[in-house]
Amino acid sequence: MLAVAAGAAGYVALVDPNHPGHYPTCPFYALTGDYCPGCGSLRMIHALTHGHVAEAFGRNALAFVTLPLLGYLWVRWTVAARRDRPLQAKILQPWAIIVFAVVIVVFWVVRNLPAGHALAP
Template identity: 25%
Template sequence: MIWLEKIWKLGSVCIFHSLTGLYCPGCGGTRAVRTLLQGDLRMSVEYHPLVLYTVLAFIAEITIRLVSKKRKHPFNHGKRERILVLIGAAIVIINWIFKNYMLVVRGIDLLPPLN
């Protein structure tokens, strides 16, 4: 189990952040997954809200598809899928702008190191 602990603590350095000092649109994603797997929803959303959104959207999508199979006239999934993707893209863009704004203008680092 020691090897699992070592893998858990591994993290990759964001090249974009290393070169520019700014966050990339995906910065915090790995930390968000780690903290979500540990059950800390608040920190997961703070690190990157797309991770929790993806989990919730996936659960909702599976549920809707299961219900749709039982109906006589199934739902049209294409429109809903496009909406889910657009919401996800909006989350990424808003998160990226907000984190860089807080870092550059306010001097607040919203990606504290993992414990």
């Protein structure tokens, strides 16, 4: 999994998503003209791999702040797998997953409102 993630990040680092023609358009954006919660994530990863942290945050703030959580869960998963045990992370409780789903939906709606223009990629 780490090799796949590193390979994908390496590819995005080398092939700039800010230049059209290298990556497919987001289907939701293509159909509606509105941004989905993931829009800007490739540009965020590209900016991060080039050390542009503020730009990365501006491309997709939700994905940016979620990266440490994903890293934490990956480490927990790796340790559990090495010990041949199931993953037991308190953050994966049903209430936490529901809260995160609500945050995603709110982010999705707000970034498409005129008042939430700062959250657009």
